[in-house]
Amino acid sequence: MVDKIEIVASAELPVDEELEIFKHRFMPDNVTPAKLEDDKKRIAIVTGIHGDELEGQYVCYELARRIREKKENLAGIVDIYPAMNPFGIDNITRGIPAFDLDMNRLFPGNSNGDMNEYIAAEIMKDMEGTTLCLDIHASNIFLTEAPQIRINEEHKDILVPIALKSNVDLVWVHGASTVLESTFAYSLNSRGINTLVVEMGVGMRITKEYGDQMVDGIFSLMSELGIWKEKCMPSKEPVLSNDEQGQDVYYLNAEVSGIFMKEKTHGMMVEEGELIGIVVDPLMGNVLSEVKAPGKGWLFTIREYPVVDEGSLVGRILKI
Amino acid sequence: MKKEIIYEIKALYRDDFRITGYRFGHGEPSVCIVGGLRGNEYQQIYVCSRLIKKLKKLEEKGRIEKGKEILVIPCANPYSVNTKKRFWTIDNTDINRMFPGYSLGETTQRIANGIFEKVKDYQYGIQFASFYMPGNFVPQVRMMKTGAENIELAKKFGLPYVVLHNPRPFDTTTLNYNWQIWETDAFSIYTTSTGGIDKNSAKQALDAILNFMAKQGTIDYRGYEGYVSRVVESQNFIDVRTSHAGFFEQCAKAGEKVDEGQILAIISDPYTAEIKQEIKAPVSGIVAFAHNETLAYQNTAVYKLIPEEDEL
Numbered sequence: 001m002v003d004k005i006e007i008v009a010s011a012e013l014p015v016d017e018e019l020e021i022f023k024h025r026f027m028p029d030n031v032t033p034a035k036l037e038d039d040k041k042r043i044a045i046v047t048g049i050h051g052d053e054l055e056g057q058y059v060c061y062e063l064a065r066r067i068r069e070k071k072e073n074l075a076g077i078v079d080i081y082p083a084m085n086p087f088g089i090d091n092i093t094r095g096i097p098a099f100d101l102d103m104n105r106l107f108p109g110n111s112n113g114d115m116n117e118y119i120a121a122e123i124m125k126d127m128e129g130t131t132l133c134l135d136i137h138a139s140n141i142f143l144t145e146a147p148q149i150r151i152n153e154e155h156k157d158i159l160v161p162i163a164l165k166s167n168v169d170l171v172w173v174h175g176a177s178t179v180l181e182s183t184f185a186y187s188l189n190s191r192g193i194n195t196l197v198v199e200m201g202v203g204m205r206i207t208k209e210y211g212d213q214m215v216d217g218i219f220s221l222m223s224e225l226g227i228w229k230e231k232c233m234p235s236k237e238p239v240l241s242n243d244e245q246g247q248d249v250y251y252l253n254a255e256v257s258g259i260f261m262k263e264k265t266h267g268m269m270v271e272e273g274e275l276i277g278i279v280v281d282p283l284m285g286n287v288l289s290e291v292k293a294p295g296k297g298w299l300f301t302i303r304e305y306p307v308v309d310e311g312s313l314v315g316r317i318l319k320i
Numbered sequence: 321m322k323k324e325i326i327y328e329i330k331a332l333y334r335d336d337f338r339i340t341g342y343r344f345g346h347g348e349p350s351v352c353i354v355g356g357l358r359g360n361e362y363q364q365i366y367v368c369s370r371l372i373k374k375l376k377k378l379e380e381k382g383r384i385e386k387g388k389e390i391l392v393i394p395c396a397n398p399y400s401v402n403t404k405k406r407f408w409t410i411d412n413t414d415i416n417r418m419f420p421g422y423s424l425g426e427t428t429q430r431i432a433n434g435i436f437e438k439v440k441d442y443q444y445g446i447q448f449a450s451f452y453m454p455g456n457f458v459p460q461v462r463m464m465k466t467g468a469e470n471i472e473l474a475k476k477f478g479l480p481y482v483v484l485h486n487p488r489p490f491d492t493t494t495l496n497y498n499w500q501i502w503e504t505d506a507f508s509i510y511t512t513s514t515g516g517i518d519k520n521s522a523k524q525a526l527d528a529i530l531n532f533m534a535k536q537g538t539i540d541y542r543g544y545e546g547y548v549s550r551v552v553e554s555q556n557f558i559d560v561r562t563s564h565a566g567f568f569e570q571c572a573k574a575g576e577k578v579d580e581g582q583i584l585a586i587i588s589d590p591y592t593a594e595i596k597q598e599i600k601a602p603v604s605g606i607v608a609f610a611h612n613e614t615l616a617y618q619n620t621a622v623y624k625l626i627p628e629e630d631e632l
Contacts, residue, residue: 012618014565015590100406101452105490112559114453115617142411179417181489253424257332281332309410310329311427 001071002027008081009122011115019087021119023126024060024080026067033077037129041076041227044127045218047136048081049104049184051088051095055201056136058211063218076227079130084123084184092204094140105179107187120184127188131225132162133195134218135185141203142305143313146267147210150197152176153244155189160240163196165224167217167234169267170300170318172241172249202304239298241318250297252315254279254308255289262314266302269320276315279308296320321376326393327434329427339396339435344375347387350538352442352504353529354393354435354495357416358407359400363513364448367522368394371529375539383540390538391442396435417490419498436498444473444536445499446529449508453621454515455611456574459524461549462508464491468500471551474507476535477528478546480575481608481626485554512574552626558603560623562587564596568616572607572623580604584623587616604628 008021027033036042045063047056060082067078083089084103091097096116109120127133139145148170149163156173163171180186188195198214201207216235222228241248254260258279264270270293279289291314293299301316308314326339355361355368372392378384395401399409407414413428420440421433439445451457460481463469474482491497499506509528512521527544534541562568569586572578578601587597603625611622 012565014567014615014617094412099452113619114561114621115619118619140411178489178492251424253426257330259332283333307332307410309331309427311425311430312410313426 001029001068001074003068008126009119011119019115019119021081021084021086021123024064024082026064026071026074026078026080028074028076033129036077037131039076039226040131041225042079042130043076043218043222043225043227044079044081044130044133045136046081046084046133046184048083048085048089049135050102050137050140050203051085051091051093051097052141052203053094053138054089054204054206055138055210056198057082058206058208059136059214059218062211062215066215066219070230073229074227075229076222076225078222078227081123094203104184105182107182107184108191123184124187124191127193130188130193132221133185133188133193134166134198134221135195136198136200136214138201138203138205139199139301142303143301144202144266144304145199146170146300147198147200147213148172148300149238150174150199152180152186152189156242156244158194159189159196162194162221164238164240165217165220165234166196166198166238167213167220167236168198168200168238169236170241171238173243175244175246239318248319250294250317250319251313252276252291252294252317254291254310254312254314257309258288259306260291260303260308260312260314261306262302262304264299264302264315266299268299270297270299270317272296277303291315293317321372321379326438327431329431334399337399337431339393339398339431341391341393341438342372342375344379344390344392345384345388345538347389349442350388350390351444351446351533351536352391352393352439354396354439354445354447356395356401356448357397357495358414358450359397359403359405360515361395361448361450362401362515363511363517363522364450365395365401366517367448367511367525368392370522370526374526374530378539378541385538385540388538390533391439393435393439396431416495417493419493419495420502432495436495439495440499440502440504442504444532445496445504445506446532447495447506447508448525449496449510450514451510451609453609453611454613455609455622456512457510458575458606458608458626459512459521459528460510460608461528462510462554463506464497464500466497466500468503470505473505475549475551477507477509477532477549478544479509479524479528479549480547482549482551483554483608484551556627557608557624558605558627559621560584560599560602560625562597562599562616562618562620562622565616565618566590566596567614568611568622570610570612572601572610574607574610576607578605578607578625585611585616599623601625
């Protein structure tokens with residue numbers, strides 16, 4: 001088995017350092033990459049576009065470990081890109097530090113553009129020939145998410161059948177938005193490279209249980225694509241939400257600024273009127289607001305970071 | 321002059337978040353001017369403060385035209401200014417990527433909606449904008465090509481350049497774009513600086529706005545006429561890039577006329593002082609943008625030139 005680290009893109013930095021984007025390639029021996037790409041046997045696992053979303057770090061490690069453990073089953077290319085935004089990971093920052101740019105608004109990049117646009121373009125170039133890509137995110141530092149795949153309505157016909165085999169809890173098809181056209185996933189999907197956006201867990205933390213669930217899902221997808229010889233079936237059957245019109249989900253926003261204390265955890269079923277959390281004022285010792293479920297449903301997002309401004313999202317409920 | 325709160329949010333441990341507006345005259349919403357939307361836009365606030373001072377005097381002299389109303393919002397994000405942060409304090413989102421906003425959405429969506437509801441009915445919308453890259457601009461009126469842009473109107477500011485650019489996906493959530501979609505004639509004005517105050521450039525911007533309002537019949541004012549603006553497309557700007565990273569020494573300033581081959585900047589090795597690159601002008605023209613930070617990254621557009629042929 002070929003098991004090697006490659007540099008996808010690099011740039012010179014001002015003081016004694018190179019910026020390098022790495023990938024880990026696994027490939028069976030004695031087969032050319034072109035042959036495997038022609039046979040549509042190349043999966044890419046990408047994470048770290050947002051530097052403070054670390055759930056994908058464990059997925060990358062565990063996937064590599066399990067491939068090595070049963071390397072005789074490998075029949076295609078597995079490319080693992082653990083750190084698309086290494087500056088962000090090093091600085092505990094969502095965007096690209098020094099530039100205050102969201103890397104997920106830079107794609108498809110520009111080979112003749114600035115350093116970050118150039119890096120984005122080089123990454124896009126490296127993705128050519130990929131059959132399926134998973135872009136793993138961890139919500140953000142504020143919200144915890146049940147494992148889910150989000151799909152832009154423009155790509156749902158191709159992506160939903162794949163997503164349903166990926167062992168997540170929820171497949172959420174959302175409406176199109178012009179702003180999202182500069183994301184990594186949209187750029188790849190619009191070029192015919194099927195890409196699933198995974199959201200799970202919370203920023204700055206690793207939820208091992210979700211990571212294991214996702215790695216199982218990746219093996220299931222690899223098995224389906226013929227990249228992995230062993231039969232791996234997903235253990236979860238995701239709920240599918242066709243929410244293109246934005247009517248399947250209740251959004252719970254804080255009515256006032258304060259400290260949010262959750263009463264429910266994500267993944268719970270809730271009834272209409274049930275208390276999801278409270279917003280308190282520690283200075284006065286008062287409850288400022290009660291956040292209640294507007295209807296019955298499945299609480300798949302809950303706020304983890306306690307400080308809220310008026311309007312801060314504190315939860316999402318999938319209507320049942 | 322009437323001072324009013326445009327939008328506010330009660331905070332837990334800080335004074336309430338307030339966006340303050342200054343209204344002049346009475347009648348149909350004529351001109352709305354918005355200053356800083358981000359925490360580092362000091363120059364944008366400064367120009368608005370000069371404008372408010374001037375409009376106050378003009379109003380006292382009865383020189384705001386009857387039936388016309390002007391609104392100036394000097395700063396839409398005092399929280400971030402006061403903590404020296406560019407974007408929103410808690411979640412680092414950009415208010416100028418949230419328009420037209422959503423009253424039931426997240427905090428910055430609500431702020432954008434709160435602003436937009438108060439500014440969307442004006443005939444003319446002017447925003448003092450800033451660029452994401454650190455540097456100085458030649459003063460310009462910038463317009464997005466939405467199909468609703470009015471170039472002849474933009475020339476009335478009398479700034480040296482009217483720059484047209486094609487909107488990118490993220491531009492669709494800016495104030496300027498949404499103003500145009502809601503049928504306001506919208507203009508972004510770039511003065512020379514952002515994080516530091518440049519009085520000359522602020523004065524030029526102030527004159528430009530006063531001239532524009534006078535020409536459109538909003539105020540009775542005769543001032544400096546300004547330039548006969550040249551219209552250029554941003555896609556015709558020539559990017560001049562670094563081939564190396566290192567210390568950056570600026571040799572040509574924004575607005576300066578440069579000849580082909582002229583040295584614009586020098587990149588040197590921070591450890592050995594060895595010159596790594598002499599950045600030369602690939603064409604003759606005017607410096608539209610000049611990088612102004614000590615460090616330069618590789619492949620960065622440190623200069624943007626308006627080529628001479630586009631000047632003619």
